[in-house]
Amino acid sequence: MKNNRILPILVILLLTGLGVFIGIKTILTTNQSAPLVTSHPEVVAVSSQPAIETGNKKKITAVLRGIDKEGGRIGVYLIDTMKETSFPYDLATSVKSINDQELVMAELPFGSILSLEVNDETGILSKVAVSKEAWDYKGVRNLQIDEVLSKMQIGESNFMYDAGLTVISGKDNVSLRNIDTSKDILEVRGIGEKILSINITTGHGVLDFTDYDDFLGGTVEIGYDVFDDISDNMKYVLREGKYKVVMKNGKLSVNKIIDIKRDRTEVLKISDFTKEMSKSSEVTFNLSPSSSSIYIDGREVDAYKKLELDYGEYLVRVKAEGYVGWERVVNISKPKTVMSIALALKKEKPEEEDKDDDGMAEPSTDLEGINVDNTDDSEEDESNNTSSENKEDEEIKVRTDSTKTISFRKPEGATVSFDGRIIGDAPCEMAKVTGEHEITLKKDGYETQTFTVNIEDDGEDVVFSFPEMVKSRD
Numbered sequence: 254m255k256n257n258r259i260l261p262i263l264v265i266l267l268l269t270g271l272g273v274f275i276g277i278k279t280i281l282t283t284n285q286s287a288p289l290v291t292s293h294p295e296v297v298a299v300s301s302q303p304a305i306e307t308g309n310k311k312k313i314t315a316v317l318r319g320i321d322k323e324g325g326r327i328g329v330y331l332i333d334t335m336k337e338t339s340f341p342y343d344l345a346t347s348v349k350s351i352n353d354q355e356l357v358m359a360e361l362p363f364g365s366i367l368s369l370e371v372n373d374e375t376g377i378l379s380k381v382a383v384s385k386e387a388w389d390y391k392g393v394r395n396l397q398i399d400e401v402l403s404k405m406q407i408g409e410s411n412f413m414y415d416a417g418l419t420v421i422s423g424k425d426n427v428s429l430r431n432i433d434t435s436k437d438i439l440e441v442r443g444i445g446e447k448i449l450s451i452n453i454t455t456g457h458g459v460l461d462f463t464d465y466d467d468f469l470g471g472t473v474e475i476g477y478d479v480f481d482d483i484s485d486n487m488k489y490v491l492r493e494g495k496y497k498v499v500m501k502n503g504k505l506s507v508n509k510i511i512d513i514k515r516d517r518t519e520v521l522k523i524s525d526f527t528k529e530m531s532k533s534s535e536v537t538f539n540l541s542p543s544s545s546s547i548y549i550d551g552r553e554v555d556a557y558k559k560l561e562l563d564y565g566e567y568l569v570r571v572k573a574e575g576y577v578g579w580e581r582v583v584n585i586s587k588p589k590t591v592m593s594i595a596l597a598l599k600k601e602k603p604e605e606e607d608k609d610d611d612g613m614a615e616p617s618t619d620l621e622g623i624n625v626d627n628t629d630d631s632e633e634d635e636s637n638n639t640s641s642e643n644k645e646d647e648e649i650k651v652r653t654d655s656t657k658t659i660s661f662r663k664p665e666g667a668t669v670s671f672d673g674r675i676i677g678d679a680p681c682e683m684a685k686v687t688g689e690h691e692i693t694l695k696k697d698g699y700e701t702q703t704f705t706v707n708i709e710d711d712g713e714d715v716v717f718s719f720p721e722m723v724k725s726r727d
Contacts, residue, residue, distance in 0.1 A: 313369040314384060316419045316442075316450050317361055318426055327358065327378070329367065332449065335417045340371060342378040351383040364421040364450035366442050386444050391454075393439040398429070405448055407441060412448045419450040422515070431516075433457045436492045455493055456515035462487045464524035471502025477551075495568060495582075497550045508565020510582045534585045536560040541595040541704060541719045545573040562590075575599055579707060595692065595704040598716045657685035659708065663718040667694040685715060692717070700725050 318337070319328035328339045348356045358381070361367070366387035370380035390407060397406040405412045420427050431453070432439070438455035441448055460475065471483045476496040479489060483500065491513045498521065500507045511519050538547060538556045547556045548570040554560055562585050569592070572578040576596035583592065660682040661669045669676045670693040676683050679694075687710040694702040699722035708715055 311371045311373060313371060314386075314444075315367050315369055316417075317363055317365045317367055318419055318421075319363065319424075320358055320361070322359060327381070329369070330417055330419055332366075332417070332444075335415070340369065340378050341376065342381070346378045347380045347382075349380075349382040351385060351387075353382075362440075362452065363424060363426075364419055364440070364442060364452040366444065366449055384444070387442055387449075388444070390441045393441050394437075396432070396434045396439055396441070396451075398432075398434060400429070405441075412443060412446055414448045418448065420453070421450065422453040422456060427453075433490060436490060438492070453515075457490055457492055458513040458515060459518040460489045460491055460496075460498075460511060460513060461518055461520045463520055463522045465500065467505060468500050468502040468507075468523065471500060471505070473501075474499040497566075497568065506563055506565075508563055508567070510566040510568055532588075533561050533563050534588055534590045536562050536585065536590045536592060539591060539593040539702065539704070539720075540571060541717070542573050542576065543720045545571050545576075545594075545596060547571050547594075571596060577709065593702065593704040595706045595717055595719060597706065597708065657712065657714050658682045659685050660714065660716045661692075661719075662716060664694065664696070664721050667696040667699075667719075667722060669694060692719075694719060694722060696722055698725055699723060 314332045315329035316332065317327060318330055321327070321339075325343060326339045326341050328337070330337050342358060346358070348358050348361065350356055361381070361383070366384045368380075368382045368384045368386075369378055371377070372379050393407055399405070403414055405414060418429065420429055420431065422431055429451075432451065433456075436457040437453050440452040440454050442450045442452075465483065465487075468483045469485070472480065473483050473487070474480050475489060475491065475498050479491075481487075483502065493513050493515045495510055495512050498507075498509045498511055500523065507523060509521060511521060513519055537559050540547065540556050545556065547554055549560070549562070550568050551570075564586055566582055566584050568580070569583045570578065570580045571594050573596055575598065577599050579594055579596055659671075661676065661679045663679060665679055667679050669679055669681055671683060671686075672690050673693075685708065687708050689705065689707050692704045692706055694704075702719065702722060704719065706717070
């Protein structure tokens with residue numbers, strides 16, 4: 254009887270325990286599958302530099318915006334995350350061009366699209382290379398920009414850009430609004446159909462005029478592109494570089510070489526130039542070697558004919574095969590002008606450093622011009638006698654290189670004077686002295702010749718061979 258009572262109780266207890274077990278298991282299963290809810294989702298850490306993992310290194314694509322050589326860091330714009338940041342580098346950092354040539358960090362142009370590898374442990378750049386995925390268009394003119402649709406057009410090709418577009422002017426990061434699409438020459442870089450950076454390789458400036466009332470109603474010429482009537486409030490946006498400005502009104506004229514600098518305004522005050530500039534000069538050339546070609550304001554002239562030039566400034570270029578080119582701004586201001594120019598032999602090396610497309614030396618920015626024999630009939634002899642003395646009064650930067658020489662080969666037998674100091678009879682030589690100098694050749698029975706030369710500090714010997722001297726008429 255007693256056992257009959259216990260059995261139901263055991264069954265009830267067993268069923269109760271089984272129910273509790275199932276309930277607990279259900280609760281636990283439900284809690285494990287449910288999402289974790291937080292009121293602060295921003296605390297979840299997300300990498301600001303999405304990258305391709307390569308062992309212990311991260312690979313990142315970025316646009317170069319700056320280099321801190323002293324601090325050993327580069328500033329970049331991360332393309333994937335659209336954020337600006339910087340990375341340290343050291344002597345162990347590999348830097349390569351798009352052709353896998355070894356570079357130093359300073360050789361990378363701002364605006365370059367780079368593939369970066371960052372050491373995950375140190376945070377230091379292990380490799381910097383110009384991205385092989387990037388394209389690079391140089392010499393872009395007339396870039397079309399649609400700021401509303403964030404589109405650009407180069408020729409017939411259309412591209413997109415975004416707010417992270419890098420625009421470089423010199424070494425400065427500037428706004429897209431700094432670009433004058435009608436004047437500037439650009440280098441444009443991108444990947445696929447997206448433009449990532451624009452480098453303003455040739456910018457623009459402004460030419461303004463003041464005090465030109467006497468020329469109102471006349472005409473103005475600026476280089477080969479501008480021909481306009483002179484009116485009030487004249488102002489022109491021009492591509493940076495040198496320009497010949499010619500203003501005319503009847504018999505009155507002014508010639509002036511101006512140098513337009515990027516993002517600057519050049520003010521040309523016409524009242525600073527006398528009305529005598531309407532006069533002209535008879536110009537004679539004396540060139541060495543005799544095969545030299547001479548260009549006045551970009552136009553070739555006959556070096557063996559006298560030239561009639563109005564008073565004013567002219568951009569003069571002389572070149573000859575096998576010789577270093579010469580370029581200066583020359584001021585013509587007397588009835589008679591003799592221009593004597595001697596070119597130095599070009600150094601025999603394959604590289605042509607610091608030369609323009611014509612093999613010319615970089616033009617001088619010295620708008621004071623050169624020593625030109627500007628004389629009138631009454632003072633011609635006096636000018637020739639005092640040229641060396643005036644040369645000594647000028648502040649000229651020179652350097653003597655005792656390891657290199659200046660040789661004077663021809664004309665043989667002529668007495669050579671260098672800045673008024675006699676060197677000897679040709680052939681002769683002296684220690685190299687850089688800078689601009691005056692060489693005079695004298696020989697009994699022959700007319701004296703004087704040349705203005707520019708000797709470069711290039712670590713090379715210099716050799717001059719002047720034309721044969723002309724017999725005197727006496």
